[in-house]
Amino acid sequence: MTTKLAARTVPYARCHIADEARAAAAEVLSSGWVTTGPQTPLFEAEFAAWLGAPEAVAVSSCTAAIELALRALRLPPGSPVLTPTLTFCGAVHAIVHSGLQPVLLDADEETLTVTPATVAAAAERVRPKALVVQHMAGYPVPGGALAEAARLAPERIVEDAAHGLGAAIGDRRVGSASEAACFSFYATKNLPIGEGGAITTTDHDRAELLREMRLHGMSRDAWRRYGPGAGWRYDVRVEGLKANFTDLQAAIGRAQLHHLSGWQRRREELAARYDRALSTVPGITAPPRPAHARHAWHLYPIRITPGYRLGRDALAEALRSRGVGTSVHFIPVHHFPYFRALLGAAACRSLPVADRVFAQSLSLPLHPGLADADVDYVCDQIAALARVNVR
Structure with missing residues (x-):
């Protein structure tokens, strides 16, 4: 028996490293200095300038960025921190590793993130000391309105902007006016380096503190100790992590930044093409577009409602057999045994929207390397599967 091959292969993600970035990486590798340096x-500076932010601190990952931003708040141990349950588990681990207590918030039915009403209701119960805000899939959320709902000062808001690079509210890019916005440069992100992250802030003193905290709390990194004319002495004034960024990552990132604006335009074009093609497929709901704001289009998560012939898992499997990669964002945090044991059953009980959204969500391929024909093929398969029984 022979297996029928898919007519086309459309991987869920593809990491593109530009030729200039490869050359920049080779130059660093031949320089004799590959860790944090010049x-x-x-x-x-260049990443901050692209965003329009006063300060950027490069770190090892977005998860490390969130933890460092929370630690820099100097909150009492065990302080409650509000966070979406429909998020990546690492974002909540960052709260735990900071010695703080996560308080899970239900998702908004449309935007998949949280609303001021949800935040305000939780704030009445627990009196939070901080709030982690997520720009889910690239949909920008107003941190100021959520801070007000939580009755928190703006400096107590940490933005999980792993999906938010390129998003804007009005004429301000996400992260340009934030006290602490945390970005990811993972291989699938809008600025792919492979690994890495950054924190942007309007506070110079906070930026300097974060630079010390990212490398064991040391006052001077190796480049400033071993470079020409430097001395070996350093001090440790604050607690820290091993979370520094390397020059190899920085060189790749600097070259990739030159392409970011073009990549963002391509993501917008692809999202619009998906919108048009899927608008006539019953039971498929496209992701919402924000009013007076710009979506980053990191993800294109559709909702599979009862009007569609297949459920989410069956559709994902059928697309896989036809050469189309998909993913799900995210498994709600309260579904994981670790967090259920940590937070208790009561804290994980009343999160019905996140449960429903999770069961219906499917992220389709979306990256600048997609051809128009790739999107058309994905949409054609979804439309065809709506008309036939799949066993």
Whole structure:
């Protein structure tokens, strides 16, 4: 028996490293210095300039960025921190590793993130000391309105902007006016480096604190100790992590930044093409578009409602057999045994919207390397599967 091959293969994600980035990486590798050094502050300045932010601190990951931003708040141990349950588990681990207590919030039916009403209701119960805000899939959320709902000062808001690079509210890019916005440069992100992250802030003193905290709390990194004319002494004034950014990452990131605006335009074109093609398929709901704001289009998560012939898992499997990769964002945090044991059953009970959204969500391929024909093929398969029984 022979297996029928898919007519086309459309992977869920593809990491593109530009030729200039490959050359920049090779130059760093031949320089004799590959860890945090002269390239890192240059990347920080250029990344901050692209966003329009006063300060950027490059770190090892977005997860580390969230933890460092929370630690920099100097909150009492065990302080409650509000966070969406429909998020990546690492974002909640960052709260736990900071010695703080996560308080899970239900999702909004439309935007998949949280609303001021949800935040305000939780704030009445627990009096939070901080709030982690997520720009889910690239949909920008107003941190100011959520801070007000939580009765928190703006500096107590930590933005999980792993999906938010390129999003804007009005004429301000996400992260440009934030006290602490945390970005990811993972291989699938809008600025792919492979690994890495950054924190942007309007506070110079906070930026300097974060630079010390990202490398064991040391006052001077190796480049500033071993470079020409430097001395070996350093001090440790604050607690820290091993969360520094390397010059190899910085060199790749600097070159990739030159392409970011074009990649963002391509993501918008692809999202619009999906919108048009799927608008006539019954039971498929496209992701919402924000009013007076710009979506980053990191993800394109559709909702499979009862009007569609197949459920989410059956559709994902049928697409896989036809060469189309998909993913799900995210498994709600309260579904994981670790967090259920940590937070208790009561804290994980009344989150019905996140449960429903999770069961219906499917993220389709979306990256700048997609061809128009790739999107058309994906949409054609979804439309065809709506008309036939699949066993």
